[in-house]
Amino acid sequence: MSSFDTSAFFETVGWSAAAVAVVLLATFGCAKIAGRHNVIDTTWGLLFVTAAVVSFVCSAGYGDGLRRYLLLLLPGLWGLRLAYYVLRRSLGKGEDPRYDEMLNKAKGNRDLYALRMVYVLQGLLALVISSPIIVGAFEPRPLRVVGWLGVAVWAVGLFFEAVGDAQMQTWRADPAHKGQVIDVGLWRYTRHPNYFGDACVWWGTFLIAADSLPGVVTIYAPIIMTLLLTKGSGARILEKHMSKRDGWEEYAARTSMFFPLPPRKPRAAA
Structure with missing residues (x-):
């Protein structure tokens, strides 16, 4: 070997x-x-x-x-x-x-x-x-430091994806939330915690392989997955559908689109 x-x-x-x-x-x-x-x-x-x-x-x-x-x-x-x-x-x-x-x-x-x-x-x-x-x-x-960093990034990604999906499933199970926009848990910090988690999973997987050549060359893989999630069939299409719901504009104005960030404060009225 x-x-x-x-x-x-x-x-x-x-x-x-x-x-x-x-x-x-x-x-x-x-x-x-x-x-x-x-x-x-x-x-x-x-x-x-x-x-x-x-x-x-x-x-x-x-x-x-x-x-x-x-x-x-x-x-x-x-x-x-x-x-x-x-x-x-x-x-x-x-x-x-x-x-x-x-x-x-x-x-x-x-x-x-x-x-x-x-x-x-x-x-x-x-x-x-x-x-x-x-x-x-x-x-x-x-396996060296970069590889172990990849394991950590993967774990963060699985947490965001699994917890985000579970929170969405719980939200949808309540009939009172029909037609509303979820704004609890991880969804307060990013409009797509599951997609963010998915991207982290594949960046983490890449880092495990990127410990040495030729694994570094496969950086195109997480880039493609991230583009699919944000610009392709993921967030872009979902947001087009969600934009028809009441409260979406206010939610989108205060919540980060992809990377988890603290909710933005609403601008004061002129």
């Missing part, structure tokens, strides 16, 4: 891609049975679990043992928690309006269009964002 094994690494990339493809095809089959394509939202976290398991198995005898276990357990815990949360939230509900809107643009077969624009695209994104996991599993050097 004196150097990074490029040949074994690229072989693992191939196995990871094949495993992710199998999971996506199984998800597509489930979506056809269920009659809704938002089933893939549950599978999103499982795609990273799949990449982590394949990387752990294939890197045996190549990468540092501690880093390999961290890059198996941390993404695994994150992905399984997210999949369980999304599954519980979606049970008994119909298709997500986002997918209906997208599929209405299909000029041919809707299922083939969904397979190309939803499943293949998410599979490719998952593989790219999983780069720190796959690369890090083959790094032979022992």
